[in-house]
Amino acid sequence: MRERLERLLAGRYGTDQLSRFLLGAGAALMVINLFLRIPLLNALVLADFVWIYVRMFSRNFARQSAQNARFLALRSRFLSFFGDIPGAVRQFRTYHIYRCPQCRQKIRIPRGHGRICITCPRCRHEFIRKS
Ligand SMILES: [Zn+2]
Structure with missing residues (x-):
């Protein structure tokens, strides 16, 4: 089983930080939608998982790693914007x-x-x- 999986993934892009994020976001949306039951959100989760698979089995490494790099840049901008909230609270106190x-x-x-x-x-x- 493991061998077959390895052969299947040979020459494929596999996972990176972006796909892990998409997986987490998709899972979170799925759980949230257990309560909200919005059909559009279900479609979004499905599209999210399809995107993860497409990226995982892609042979176009350059394109996928460029996407990942854009994601990492965006994430670090986001984190530097919101990451200092504890510092701001400490300062306020x-x-x-x-x-x-x-x-x-x-x-x-x-x-x-x-x-x-x-x-x-x-x-x-x-x-x-x-x-
Ligand atoms: Zn003054």
Whole structure:
């Protein structure tokens, strides 16, 4: 069985990050659609699985790896956009962001120091806030 599978896949593109993502996305959509029961979503899942098979058995390596590279580039852009949400939350919890009442400059102040006098680094205006 394993040997037959190997012979079947010889010279074929096989799987990559894009097909693993498509598999995960298809499986997730399938589970979601158990509850939603939208026919269009079923067709989408089917198309998704067909696409995985087509890519897996493709002999056009250049085309498939180019698709995969585009997917990886898109994924890293997505991750760098959303990946820093924990960092932003941490920042929000440890710092207060104030705006200078005079020049609107944003100023980051660590929390938990009580009432403090803040000097704007841009216009030197001083104002008092609770940190
Ligand atoms: Zn200012």
